[in-house]
Amino acid sequence: MGGRIGDISAPGRVAAPDEAIGLDELALAARNHGLPLEAMRYDLTPAGLHYVLVHYDIPATDADSWELTVSGRVRTALTLDMPTLRSFPAVTRRVTMECAGNGRARLSPRPVSQPWLVEAVGTADWTGVPLRTLLAEAGVAAEAVEVVFTGADHGVERGIEQDYRRSLPLPVAMGDDPEVLVAYAMNWGPLPPQHGSPLRLVVPGWYGMAQVKWLRDIALTDTPFTGFQQAVAYRYRQGADDPGEPVTRIAPRALMIPPGFPDFMSRARVVRPGEVPLEGRAWSGHAPVTKVEVSTDGGGSWSEAELAPADGHRWAWRRWQSSWAAAPGSHVLSVRATDADGRTQPLSQPWNRGGFANNLVQRISVLCLENGQAFTA
């Protein structure tokens, strides 16, 4: 963080084999917080516990004077204020959102960026106008192929000054499964500043980078968008010169609420002998989760957990539960999800240069104390 232009223009980097997390990664981690795993007890993540990821600064925005423009290859360009957006028929969708970089800090070698472990996830009820309602209102021109979404935040990334901007192919933007939303409410209240106040995109089933916050412009284009967040970032690459494939939908993942109580520094868990209830959540942006398995012997053997009904919320995580007969000693607990497409979670890391979609199974170290044994100061 020397402040030279050369430093802020540097390309993406992979850490040396034993390189510790640096102060710049710590600074990112302190700004962008994850979901405390015990908060998976709530079907709907309280807004303050939902993970947050902001590339630049949270911009100063004002709902009273906010205008969303719909421009480019349309019949009629639109300028919509908040009362007008609220006057369209509204829909609410329960959506589990996850950062594509979730799991990055567990990769070896580690791509240097926001160092998520497994906690970059949350589930909210998002209310707003279906994107296709607004596109129909503007009238999509025959030559349009993509829709580009621009946020009000501004920054520089690997030497390129930019507004945060991402696109969706027109069929995704116009689709009804999932239906993309232009959302103005989170959990039945206005969007908090960090989650995009007053307006954001919600793309159910897709990783977080698609869900543009502080949304100020929607532009239809007749060529594919090649901006930084589309063509440089968010691609599955093996090497710096590999063009890679775009990151889109969320890979399956199950997480467990760590049982018992934690050690402050290591966060290792302590439990007493006997039946220990295990529970957590599972999700996939490809197809519904059909199976969750738990291992209490470090991944040697697996047994199926009980999966709660989806309750009609196709794009939200599902609760699972199981039980473990804990015996004194050290244990490693793991959990993995499988979806209806047969996708599951790997036992060895799915490495790529950006550190995206690492859905390697979670491992929780647990120390089971003898009955009556306790830690004392």
Ligand SMILES: Nc1nc2c(c(=O)[nH]1)N[C@H]1C(S)=C(S)[C@@H](COP(=O)(O)O)O[C@H]1N2
């Ligand atoms: N305008 C804007 N939108 C954005 C971002 C951003 O930095 N700026 N970050 C994206 C990324 S990478 C993620 S993971 C999600 C995070 O959404 P949340 O903070 O509401 O959980 O927002 C996405 N939308």
Ligand SMILES: [Mo]
């Ligand atoms: Mo993200």
